[in-house]
Amino acid sequence: MSEKTLTALVTGASRGIGKCIAESLAKAGYQVYLTYASKAAEAETAAEDIRAAGGKARAFHLDVSDAHSVKDFFATEIKDKTDLHILVNNAGITADSLLISMKDEDFDKVLDVDLKGAFICTREAARILIRRRSGRIVNIASVVGQTGNAGQANYSAAKAGLIGLTKATAKELAGRNVTVNAVAPGFIETDMTRALPESAKAQYLMNIPLKRFGAPEDVAEAVLFLASDKAGYITGQVLAVNGGMYC
């Protein structure tokens, strides 16, 4: 068997935090597989940029909430073709509204992608990582999973659930030297937060002790640390990257 390439899989990596995490892992020497749900062109460009910078990257279409697709993806692209070491569950969506007017489908779709998607990808990756006897799973949660946020009952529930998933999985996989941690970003400047009204942003800023919004790089650095050998004795933790918003 030929030597397989040390690989990191980052879901939802066509833009924003996921793209930045993919770039950082590529710089750290990993072959990076980026997945996207809808932004094919952006994901291909992200992968191409990594390759242009001398890294290894490929982009794949993947709906993380579809268990069959995820299973197929792992079977055809990951299992025998790569040496998977890192999974970053980053794919996430929002569908904000006040709870009293929130539609069932808006609750379900956010939970399906943000929480169940991470579960499905973790299940597939864990089967590989436990055999490898070493691995890293990093889940991208959110400060709102820790504090709650008006207008985001679905997203807050999903992200709080992701923290629970992180802790349970950490306990199950610890015996196989696979660590599982979460990073909980605060207000990070991405397309997701750019959509918010200026008045809301000003309100958020007042509550950030470090007096600035975070950048995707701030989150990527935390992920890189948790994915590194340096973090080998850390598992089941939530690392908040939020400018002191909530500690």
Next chain:
Amino acid sequence: MSVEAKVQKIIMDQLGVSADEVKPEASFVEDLGADSLDLTELIMAMEEEFSLEIDDEEAQKLLKVKDAVSYVEKHTE
């Protein structure tokens, strides 16, 4: 390779034990040091090797090497 030999090899690979430890009467947990994750992996490896689907209830009855061998023999004929 016989079913017995294949099962024995899976157990050796999965649990990191030697051929002479994998006796028919050996218990996965008590004699071969398997934990719950090992047992799950063992079941999955057997399912893969023999193209079987072993349901959870059946899987919980496979406590010893001989249980696994006879289960596979019975379900692959």
